[in-house]
Amino acid sequence: MKSVLEVLQSTSAYFAKAGVESPRLNIEHLLAHVLGKSKRMDLYLEFDRPLSERELGPLRDLVRRRAQGEPLQHLLGTVEFLGRTFRSDPRALIPRPETELLAEKILSRFPQPPARVLDVGTGSGILALTLAAQWPEAEVHAVDISESALALAKENALALNLESRVSFHQGSLLEPVTGVFQCLVANLPYVPAGEIAALSREVQRDPVLALDGGPDGTDLIRPLLLSARVHLQGLLALEIGHAQSAPLAVALAEAGYREISQESDYNNRNRFLFAVYG
Ligand SMILES: C[S@@+](CC[C@H](N)C(=O)[O-])C[C@H]1O[C@@H](n2cnc3c(N)ncnc32)[C@H](O)[C@@H]1O
Structure with a gap:
């Protein structure tokens, strides 16, 4: 033995x-x-x-x-995200440590919880559910275009007893939501389409819908920051590819956002954009 x-x-x-x-x-x-x-x-x-x-x-x-090449997280079936356990499987992107940093940065920017929060491209639901747990009084909404990702996010909501705290909507970007939010977070697909084939075999197990950001990776982020202006009175928080930070900061300024800041991940690369609108 x-x-x-x-x-x-x-x-x-x-x-x-x-x-x-x-x-x-x-x-x-x-x-x-x-x-x-x-x-x-x-x-x-x-x-x-x-x-x-x-x-x-x-x-x-x-x-x-x-x-x-099956990812460890799929084999274990779970992943830890800011101290909570989330189910993880091929229906949605495996949550990344960088996204924990995004959540921490968002939480630290609100001494008082925002009234309404929106997570666009929620995937497994980690951001919406973490923010709902940390801000018990906030009304939290989450959108994804993928039915299977939303099914996983709802299972995570149930497992964490947060199902009454987050409303899940299927649709593209802001199309399924109404009203005004004080915090809008989005980790949308940002990999340039031509770079997907070169990603590791583990990353290639993530749904392509969670990775493919079009020719330069910003096909979804650019329309989001324009349409968000109708729904935002507060903070926009984005996770992006590092090459996109400078051009998207310019796009935010041109769209009338203020207090734009480019922030770095654990590898010192600009991977997050924050801006205020309204
Ligand atoms: C990079 S993953 C992020 C998932 C999760 N928020 C996270 O941080 O782990 C991007 C998500 O955006 C979703 N998505 C892709 N296109 C979308 C669209 N047009 N509208 C809404 N969600 C979209 C994908 O299905 C995927 O779940």
Whole structure:
């Protein structure tokens, strides 16, 4: 029988050969998942524990799928986002750590919660649901064009007991919403179409509808910042590709927004735009 440590070591080597990034971290997460441990660090207390065939069977399947490029988050079925657990599967983009930074930046800009909040392109619902949880008095709306992404977002709302706090709407950009919002957040597709084929095999498992931003990546963001003016009296917060920061800041100024700021992600690249309208 193989021990926990032996499985971690042999699978790390296998993952490294198969081109899996952070091989040791990946097998630690998968093994902790199969053993029902809430924290992978718990494995460190059980390095000598022998693993039974009943445990190794499901692990082998997950290891094979990970080596073939299935994202870790899809195999685990969940992802952590600002301290909450969200379901994650191929119906919507896997939430990224940068988007946690966006949520933190938005929260820090409102000493008092805004009355109405809108998340455009909600995907798995992480932004709308995080803001709803942090701002219990706010009325939160979320839009996505994808029916399957919205189904996942609604499952996440139920799992977090936030289903009465967020109204989900299917449609394009601002078409399905009415009224005025004091906070409008959007992490819309921003990958230039020609760059999608070069993305990692894991990112290619995200829905193309969540990635494809047209020729220069701004096909959805530019119309959003124009149409948002009808619905916004407050903060617009955008996650964007770093090459788009400067041209979109110009577009915001031309559209009459003020207090425009370009802000950076963990890699010091400008990935967020904030602006005020109304
Ligand atoms: C980059 S993903 C972001 C998902 C989520 N907000 C997040 O941060 O993880 C972009 C989302 O925008 C949605 N989308 C694409 N085109 C759209 C449109 N015209 N109107 C509304 N949503 C759209 C996609 O279905 C996808 O869920």
